[in-house]
Amino acid sequence: AQKITQTQPGMFVQEKEAVTLDCTYDTSDPSYGLFWYKQPSSGEMIFLIYQGSYDQQNATEGRYSLNFQKARKSANLVISASQLGDSAMYFCAMREKAGNQFYFGTGTSLTVIP
């Protein structure tokens, strides 16, 4: 079974609008971390936001927030007030405490339309 599933290969959003990128995960480890990374066309992977499995509140970092629904095993990324520079690939990832490996999803390509 896939550890991380991103079902949206591509998304479009109007500039200044909000957009939600979906991510579901699969683990039996009670302790894990969820991460979102941005990969612009230049290729570097940029860390955006982190959510721990025991965190009670949804993580927020500036215009990024994580809609964490533990029972549904989902960790959707919400980008508010989209900017042209947000156009990139976005990857959801998970790290289990046991094993230490990072699992990445297949990514979502986001295009912000002026």
Place this chain on the structure above:
Amino acid sequence: EAGVAQSPRYKIIEKRQSVAFWCNPISGHATLYWYQQILGQGPKLLIQFQNNGVVDDSQLPKDRFSAERLKGVDSTLKIQPAKLEDSAVYLCASSLDGDSHNEQFFGPGTRLTVL
């Protein structure tokens, strides 16, 4: 703070040739990862080091790929001999340790083209 350094940034070789990539992680980061990212896909872990020991190399094609991390700092990833399907970006990343809350910091990657 300096980021993760990788070299070369680009490499073009012919199939059956050998190639090596170098990575210098962020100072103090005990855990180092090598990923292969094929165009249009997410990164796939090849090998993970904790200091100079291998934690996970289950997805490393050991018949042609090898990696080492001398003295628990720099690391090299080698492919010998290369195949056409090895064309990809090879990403190196590091994190403080193996704790689940520590994010990975990525280098700029090495784009390998095998002709």
